[in-house]
Amino acid sequence: MHIVVPIKLAPDLVEDLEIDAGGAALDRTFLRLIINEFDDHAIEQAFLLKERGGGQVTIVAPDLEGADDVLYTAAAKGADRLIKLIGDFSAGVNCHALARTLAKVIGDLHPDLVLTGVQAHDDLDGAVGPLLAEHLGMPYLGYVAGLTVSDGKCMARKEYPGGLVAEMDVALPAVFGIQAAEKPPRYVVTSLITQAMKSATIEEIETGEFDSGGAAAVERMSRLEATTHAEMIEGSTDQVADKLVAVLRERGLLAPRG
């Protein structure tokens, strides 16, 4: 069983984000990138499957600051192959271009499962997974929070709003958008990462030109501005309760008295 996990690097929200002079993109001067949290869960899910049923795990990352760290950390956790996509990712690449690029590389790897984060916090389109599946001619299932593979069959647990979970049989090969791994991403001790940096090999694959067609264009980016503030209700418990009931009645959320 070959599991391929393509990952994305997204802006680290620990640093303050600024909008660039053009007004339609982030200023990347001080931007620091971090692995997309959902992709981190996709990697964990891959290792959980490998531990249960054996197989090979390949991680694919774009050539951006932080990619080597992500790849060597994955190697320290047990990844078998590390692939870095060499291309001009520096200005940001939209999900259509990324999916086309990933499809070319991943198709050649002949995976049984492709696990990727269901979305990333820099776009929240959740489109890479479905687009990738379409290009690869594989089925796609998103919002997955658990996978069981046996005898070439796969059962996926898909999350729905309201706490509903569906168990679905999926024919392999398939692409899954991972919402959460069955366990939180594991810790790996620093000495193992240091070892991996000495012993693991990162393969490099050229991406060629990106084809960004089909994506929506960002016209303007702006900060959210607070226009109204929450009203703090003060007083004794009874006074607060009376006021709260009055507010709810006023907004039509409670039936009028009588």
Add this chain to the structure above:
Amino acid sequence: MTTTPTVERPFYDRVMEAVPSGEKLKLCLQCGMCSGICPYGFAMNFPPQSLIAAVRAGDLDPVFESETVWLCVSCFACANVCPAQIPLTSGLMASLKTEMLLRRKVPAELQTALENTRRYGNTLGESPRKRSAWCQSITPAIPLMAQTKEPVDVLWFVGDYASYHPRAVLASQAMARIFQALGIRFGILGPEENSDGDVQYLAGERGLLEILAQKNGKVLRKYKYQEIVTTDPHAYNVIKHEYPGVGVSVPIKHYTQFLAERIEQIKPLLRHEHKAAVTYHDPCAIGRANKNNIFEEPRLVLSAIPGLELVEMAHNRATSICCGGGGGGNWLDGFAWQQTHTRMSEWRIQEALASGAQTLAVACPYEAPRFEDALKSLGAENKLVVKDIAELLADAMSA
């Protein structure tokens, strides 16, 4: 069928290699003083003595199954009383924690603190670029070493908590005012400073300590200064005792030592009385840890404050009760509560209250937040004030 137990050599070897005197493990008499003095020994499945017995019996599976080693807060109480002087805290317990990390048995909150350290250079997960944000309100401005052209008297190693934690920075701001009042030329590293690595290393992350020590060592070698002073006892302990093993040998003083040396210069500046009974909590890391024994300097500084009456808690100096924050304990409060339904910081607060003190003086950036939390959880927040020695001194100096 019976199986012959075999000692798991790699673990045994790693324990012995972890510290220079690790081979002393062989000298254990099984006297049990370590387990007896351990504040959480009652709740641990394998306190140090039992752990050594298990190592000798080659029966380590139950040790790795039990997670109670995470109750160890690296307070060095065991190592301090061991008649065979076995490095129990920095050798045995830290090595066992490494094994637990390798087996991926680490409470989530501690895992986050370790991951934060690796990525951001601080346990709190704050932006490294904001490491000097705490001093932006201070005038005259505190120079970053990267901006100073002249050598300074003091390079101040501020530390993680003292740089970022909203309560701990108040003590840092007070310390800055003291340096300025004494006319000391000083500078800080700001974004160039990384976590000292003490609590991470004692939580089993030796590899992380090595990376942090090399980063800090590289920066410390770049600048010219008379001495390094730190406000963090953990930085003092690890820079003094562990950095040399990573090839970084720099002299370091705790700020209470620095102030005690200048007490005659300080005394005339103390204009305001602190009319209260004050008790002092000895931090493990500058106290009994590695026999650092910085016990009298903090008391000398406190006693210089007019009106202040110094009283002692039942446990003081080498027998001080840990605040519970060392060796990763600061991120294991939830775990410790689940296991024991007690809080070490509350035990200490109860002792401070029993001493009759109105003020609890501290000298470690973890302690003001931890003890103030303990006062709240005990419902005693009006009975005791927690102040860093730097805050008490700066208040006494204020115009």
